[in-house]
Amino acid sequence: MKVRIIGAGAAGCFCAANLVGMLKEKGVRAGRDVRIEVLERGYRPMVKLLHTGGGRCNLTNTFESTGWPQFKGRPTAKGLAMPSGRELAAVYPRGYRLMSRLLGEFGPAETMTWFEKRGVLLKVEEGGRVFPISDDAAEIVRTIRDGMQGVDLICKNEIDSIDPDGADFTIVTTGGGPGMQILWNLDIEKEAALPSLFAFKLSDTADGGKSRLCSLAGISAQASIAIAGTGFRSEGAVLITDSGISGPAVLKLSSHAARHLADKSYHAGVLVNWMNMSEAESIQTLEKLKQDNPARLIVNAHPQALPSRLWEHLCTKAGIKPAQRWGESGNAGIRRLAAVLCNDSYMLSGRSRSKEEFVTCGGVAACAVDPRTLECKKIPGLYFAGEILDIDAVTGGFNLQAAWSGAYAVAKAVSEAISAR
Numbered sequence: 049m050k051v052r053i054i055g056a057g058a059a060g061c062f063c064a065a066n067l068v069g070m071l072k073e074k075g076v077r078a079g080r081d082v083r084i085e086v087l088e089r090g091y092r093p094m095v096k097l098l099h100t101g102g103g104r105c106n107l108t109n110t111f112e113s114t115g116w117p118q119f120k121g122r123p124t125a126k127g128l129a130m131p132s133g134r135e136l137a138a139v140y141p142r143g144y145r146l147m148s149r150l151l152g153e154f155g156p157a158e159t160m161t162w163f164e165k166r167g168v169l170l171k172v173e174e175g176g177r178v179f180p181i182s183d184d185a186a187e188i189v190r191t192i193r194d195g196m197q198g199v200d201l202i203c204k205n206e207i208d209s210i211d212p213d214g215a216d217f218t219i220v221t222t223g224g225g226p227g228m229q230i231l232w233n234l235d236i237e238k239e240a241a242l243p244s245l246f247a248f249k250l251s252d253t254a255d256g257g258k259s260r261l262c263s264l265a266g267i268s269a270q271a272s273i274a275i276a277g278t279g280f281r282s283e284g285a286v287l288i289t290d291s292g293i294s295g296p297a298v299l300k301l302s303s304h305a306a307r308h309l310a311d312k313s314y315h316a317g318v319l320v321n322w323m324n325m326s327e328a329e330s331i332q333t334l335e336k337l338k339q340d341n342p343a344r345l346i347v348n349a350h351p352q353a354l355p356s357r358l359w360e361h362l363c364t365k366a367g368i369k370p371a372q373r374w375g376e377s378g379n380a381g382i383r384r385l386a387a388v389l390c391n392d393s394y395m396l397s398g399r400s401r402s403k404e405e406f407v408t409c410g411g412v413a414a415c416a417v418d419p420r421t422l423e424c425k426k427i428p429g430l431y432f433a434g435e436i437l438d439i440d441a442v443t444g445g446f447n448l449q450a451a452w453s454g455a456y457a458v459a460k461a462v463s464e465a466i467s468a469r
């Protein structure tokens with residue numbers, strides 16, 4: 049009997065390692081009773097995994113932001129309350145229904161236990177992000193590789209199209225981007241492949257050229273950002289770059305608005321609220337500043353959360369002379385300043401690749417697979433896992449969790465099918 053896995057990335061290798069373990073428990077030996085081959089177009093397996101989380105591998109998340117009940121800082125065990133579909137949609141803009149099913153079987157707690165059982169010590173960082181204590185993605189790669197005993201890993205072997213007759217079970221885990229080209233001749237439901245988790249290139253509405261904000265590259269501030277005229281918005285750290293903005297809030301917004309922005313050819317109005325409050329509240333805050341600091345220069349007395357250079361830039365944009373004293377500012381100036389602080393407006397002129405993370409949304413549609421086994425409904429014996437499925441998430445370890453959960457579901461289904469034969 050032969051199992052062919054196409055793509056030796058996170059999902060493909062995790063699937064192979066689990067399949068080996070599950071078959072062993074049933075008395076079936078990989079390499080002896082079943083041939084498991086993993087075909088990889090690159091020179092080595094799991095190269096991308098090695099670079100995840102800036103080389104530290106943010107392998108999962110405690111899902112605390114989704115309201116998943118926590119026990120000692122971990123999601124509670126399988127079978128207990130899980131986040132609702134709506135809560136999961138906040139982190140999985142696409143594929144949350146399928147993820148809800150897959151997480152119920154192999155969620156973050158199971159992922160953490162899987163690696164810990166194999167000797168990997170884990171830690172939880174801000175935002176529920178889980179990393180190996182070693183801060184070394186190579187430890188995660190080695191641990192998965194160790195589980196692939198008896199598997200034939202064949203590198204430098206690019207597969208052009210899927211031939212389900214080439215093996216008893218074919219598992220496609222070729223990932224996003226170019227990895228989705230393999231689907232070209234497959235007559236199943238697919239969603240258009242589009243980038244997600246990207247930084248924004250901006251131009252000022254005023255001059256239409258490169259945004260003057262970019263002269264502040266490297267500065268970051270907490271802000272809320274929105275796509276003008278839509279309900280897409282997010283909050284968090286915004287990092288000014290030399291071509292626009294990036295940082296967690298921007299990546300999250302790019303994820304939720306990925307399809308909308310692609311439809312608009314990445315041209316849309318972007319509104320930044322640097323105060324994270326309404327314009328009326330901002331006016332009150334500025335009036336209080338004026339009241340408390342009448343003799344100080346406006347440039348020197350500003351809301352604490354705003355870095356000085358950004359404050360100076362926004363004052364100039366509002367037509368306020370930074371060298372003016374607070375006591376000399378009039379109501380009209382304060383209103384103008386509040387309007388700029390709360391509705392700082394730019395034009396999105398394109399996207400740039402985030403150095404942190406980058407995923408593809410789209411791929412095999414959820415309706416094309418059995419939600420329990422990820423087997424293709426139209427082609428029995430063909431399975432999908434990982435980014436090739438139309439599942440993608442915001443940053444924080446959720447994308448790798450989707451790879452682990454899907455790979456586990458496929459390994460379980462294939463091992464059961466093999467032992468039933």
Ligand SMILES: Cc1cc2nc3c(=O)[nH]c(=O)nc-3n(C[C@H](O)[C@H](O)[C@H](O)COP(=O)(O)OP(=O)(O)OC[C@H]3O[C@@H](n4cnc5c(N)ncnc54)[C@H](O)[C@@H]3O)c2cc1C
Nearest residue numbers: 055057058059089100101106207222223434435445447448
């Ligand atoms: C820089 C960066 C950092 C990231 N950091 C994180 C993070 O910290 N946490 C997180 O959750 N997510 C992170 N992600 C996202 C995460 O890496 C992906 O979601 C995950 O790798 C998807 O796993 P996969 O197995 O589906 O695809 P991949 O890991 O991309 O693996 C696909 C494999 O298939 C191979 N392949 C493709 N086409 C073919 C073919 N035709 N024939 C043979 N082989 C083929 C590829 O060479 C590759 O090895 C990051 C992404 C990037 C780019």
